Amino acid sequence: MIAIIGAGKMGEALLAGLLATGCEPGDVLVAEPVRQRADDLRERYGVDGVPATEAARRAETLILATKPQDMVAVLNEIADHLTARHLVISVAAGITTSVLEKHLSDRGAVVRAMPNTPALVGKGMTAVCGGTHTTDTQLDQAERLLRSVGEVVRVPERHMDTVTAVSGSGPAYFYFVTEAMIEAAVAMGLPRATAEVLARRTIAGAATMLEESGEHPVMLRENVTSPGGTTAAALRELERHGVRTAVTEAVDAARARSRELSEG
Ligand SMILES: NC(=O)C1=CN([C@@H]2O[C@H](COP(=O)(O)OP(=O)(O)OC[C@H]3O[C@@H](n4cnc5c(N)ncnc54)[C@H](O)[C@@H]3O)[C@@H](O)[C@H]2O)C=CC1
Numbered sequence: 001m002i003a004i005i006g007a008g009k010m011g012e013a014l015l016a017g018l019l020a021t022g023c024e025p026g027d028v029l030v031a032e033p034v035r036q037r038a039d040d041l042r043e044r045y046g047v048d049g050v051p052a053t054e055a056a057r058r059a060e061t062l063i064l065a066t067k068p069q070d071m072v073a074v075l076n077e078i079a080d081h082l083t084a085r086h087l088v089i090s091v092a093a094g095i096t097t098s099v100l101e102k103h104l105s106d107r108g109a110v111v112r113a114m115p116n117t118p119a120l121v122g123k124g125m126t127a128v129c130g131g132t133h134t135t136d137t138q139l140d141q142a143e144r145l146l147r148s149v150g151e152v153v154r155v156p157e158r159h160m161d162t163v164t165a166v167s168g169s170g171p172a173y174f175y176f177v178t179e180a181m182i183e184a185a186v187a188m189g190l191p192r193a194t195a196e197v198l199a200r201r202t203i204a205g206a207a208t209m210l211e212e213s214g215e216h217p218v219m220l221r222e223n224v225t226s227p228g229g230t231t232a233a234a235l236r237e238l239e240r241h242g243v244r245t246a247v248t249e250a251v252d253a254a255r256a257r258s259r260e261l262s263e264g
């Protein structure tokens, strides 16, 4: 049995991904204190809502998906109900394995994971690392579970804040660019529905090419950039406005925030 404790945006993305890839609703429990949200998830996915303590007693694998600021309270709530057979996977930004182990009084094995919301459609990217008592077998188990919603890589814990800034927050950067493209097209007179379909399909198509061609992004960009053409004119403006630096600074800010969250 798997329990998802905290079924907000990320908890739901993992839930939906797991159910879409063969996990039965009867094999998943959800602990979500917002009653309306728990009812809604039961209606849409057929999963039972239970208190976190019951989830910890009944499930041997727990996915903790509450906000980092709520994590210590959740750990304290479930700690007494854990045993050595439990595998606790936290997806919270900035919450280190040592914090997890400390508040669980070293009961169960912990895995720190950083997924992203495309898990909802089986296209997630997750990085994982284990705690001091986590065996390779337990890390394999966490990896297998998370692989059902996308790809998984193992990284040393010192890289987790950078991972969070790149792949955890990353989808938002692309939605932001999509939104800017839509608004630019609307400002130039394109009907909103047309602008949306153009931007959406362009970003999705470009992402599929990145994934399927295996080509470096520089090569893919060069293929679009005809000599003396429109793309070159656009890219010159992106460079002039420091978009490359802005992306670097944005990723750096996200990493810094992830580090701050680990300080409580
Ligand atoms: N949203 C994203 O793209 C990603 C989020 N994460 C991590 O996932 C976690 C959740 O983030 P979101 O889903 O965006 O936030 P959210 O606010 O949508 O979800 C948090 C959920 O936890 C519930 N909750 C609060 N206290 C609880 C408790 N004591 N027991 C059980 N549930 C409780 C809330 O009612 C809420 O539904 C965060 O730690 C975040 O760092 C990680 C990767 C990506």
Ligand SMILES: O=C(O)[C@@H]1CCC=N1
Pocket (backbone or CB within 6 Å): 093, 164, 168, 169
């Ligand atoms: O914004 C956040 O803090 C979470 C972690 C990574 C993506 N969303």
